[in-house]
Amino acid sequence: MIFVVGIGADGMxxxxxxxxxxxxxxxxxxGSQRQLDLLDVSVSAERKEWGRPFVDGLYAVRDFDGDVxxxxxxxxxxxxxxxxxxxLCGPxxxxxxxxxxxxxxACARLGWSVQDTEVISLMTAHPRTIVRRGGQAIVLCRDGxxxxxxxxVLVEAGLGGSQMTVLEQLGGPAERLRDGTAQDWSVAPPLSVDDLNVVAVRYLPDDRLLSVLPDDAFAHDGQxxxxxxxxxxxxxxxxRPGELLWDVGSGSGSIAVEWCRSGSDCAAVAFERDEQRRARIASNAMRFGANVEVRGAAPEAFAEAVLTDGGVTGVQTPAAVFIGGGLTTPGLLDSCLQRLPSGxxxxxxxVTAESEVVLLQYYSKLGGQLRRFQHYRGEAVGGFTGWRPAMPVTQWSVRKP
Structure with missing residues (x-):
């Protein structure tokens, strides 16, 4: 049997x-050396420091003969x-x-309700993904x-007014709390922060939107x-939560960003030919804390993704692929379908007739759903209002058998 015992900074x-x-x-x-050092002399067990990589320690515990x-x-x-x-081992x-x-x-020290506070762990996430457009979060840090x-990161995302508190050695005799703003700390960060710390963030300004974002929320060049x-x-x-999207012909990255905003742990890979647009995609992703990896042109950038019995190597297997541009590029649609897993x-x-022909051909072979959308905007016509049409959009969607 495996017994996992939680311990705080106050030790035994x-x-x-x-x-x-x-x-x-x-x-x-x-345990880690820091955790093992919290045990006193009343604990006589042999102490084994957790190995690296992390998974080796998991396997050592799993394969241990007897109670551990x-x-x-x-x-x-x-x-x-x-x-x-x-x-790994089962419940x-x-x-x-x-x-x-x-x-x-941390919530007890700050007077925050736990259920109203998001938890973000940097043990697995990149610091850029902590960005939120409002609300509050506790960020679990790896080191000081x-x-x-x-x-x-917050200042670069336009959130310099966000309130931050670093809480060190919580619950222990050396507990310490220090307050500041992202703007202040980006210039003069708190010194000598203990490696055992969490950071509380109240994001300001609070401009959260639960719906899809307005167009002016993205930097773009018309694409x-x-x-x-x-x-x-x-x-x-x-x-769905935790799924990965390939956004092909990403343009401004708007679909990739919206995908990441839609659910917990959703991520995207954006494929874009133009270098300036790739930089713009990265900037848009950072603004919303979206986990978007930016790559070059498709299908050339797919060369790093090799389909095997175990999935796709080089680039993580996508749960979905969106193609927003480049449909007439030779081999693009076939390459996307090839690398898409079953289901x-x-x-x-x-919006072009040439690309629509491509979609009609694939629809006739593979089925799916074919739709056309036409949107109109009310605009001034002299002293009156008239309807101005946007370009019609043809959409093909299919699930791979």
Whole structure:
């Protein structure tokens, strides 16, 4: 049996009786050196430092003969080793004894409701993905350098007025809280931040939108899927939590950004030929904290993605592909379909007759759904109002068998 025991910065003094009992009867305890150093002399078990890479430690615990104990920070089920061991070994082999999490402690110190606070872990995410257009979050940091990095990211995203608090050694005798703004900390960050820290962020200004974004929210050169078409395109793509999109002929990256905004842990790879547009896509993604990787032209950039029995290597397997440009490029549509896994979705939009011919040909062979959208805007005609049509958009969507 595997026993995962959460421990706080206050060490053994803060443990519940059941947790103390488990550690006192343990014969072998795995953990980081910092965690193991929190144990006192009453714990006689052999102490094994968690190896690197992380997965090696997981396998060592999984393959251990007999009962084995693992020491974890705070709540092992909150971005912790407890969840990883359960995924690897199954819930029947793992017993978790949680401690109070750093998130709960931080919210208690700040007077924030936990249910109203987002949790972002930099153990797996890039600092640029912490950007939000409002609300509040607790960011779990890897080391003491990251609060300053987060402040710079927020300033670059136009959120310099955001309020930040770095909370160090929560629950322990060396606990410390320091307040500031992203703008201030990007210039003069807090010094000597302990590696055991979390950062609380209240994002300002608060301009959250739950719907698709207005067109002027994106920097673009005219190559932009307009708001109304983005809405119906996202509906056709049908994103699910944690899925990856390939946005081909990305233009401004608007579809990739909206995909990432639509659900938890959604990510995108944007393929774009033009270098200036690639820079613009990256800027738009940073503005909204979207996890978008920007690559070169399709299908040339697909050369790094090789289809194998285990999926796609080089570029992570997409759950869906959107083609917003380049449909007449030889081999593009076939390359997208080839790299799409069984059950994956493909959606293509076009406004040109030549690209529409391509879609009609594939629709006749593969089926799916073919739609045409026509939108009108009310505009002044002298002293009156008339309807001005936008270019009609033909959309083909299909699910790969």
């Amino acid at each position: 003094a803060g443990l519940a009786p059941a947790s103390c009992t488990e550690l006192h009867r343990a014969t072998v305890i795995y 104990h693992v020491l974890a920070s705070g709540d092992p089920m909150l971005h912790g080793v407890g969840a990883s061991l359960i995924r 029947d082999r793992v017993t978790v004894l949680p401690h109070v999490s750093s998130v709960t402690l 350098s990251e609060p300053a990095e987060l402040a710079t 932009l899927t307009k708001q109304s078409m983005r809405a119906v395109t996202l509906a056709a793509l049908a994103p 994956g979705r493909l959606v293509a939009n076009t």
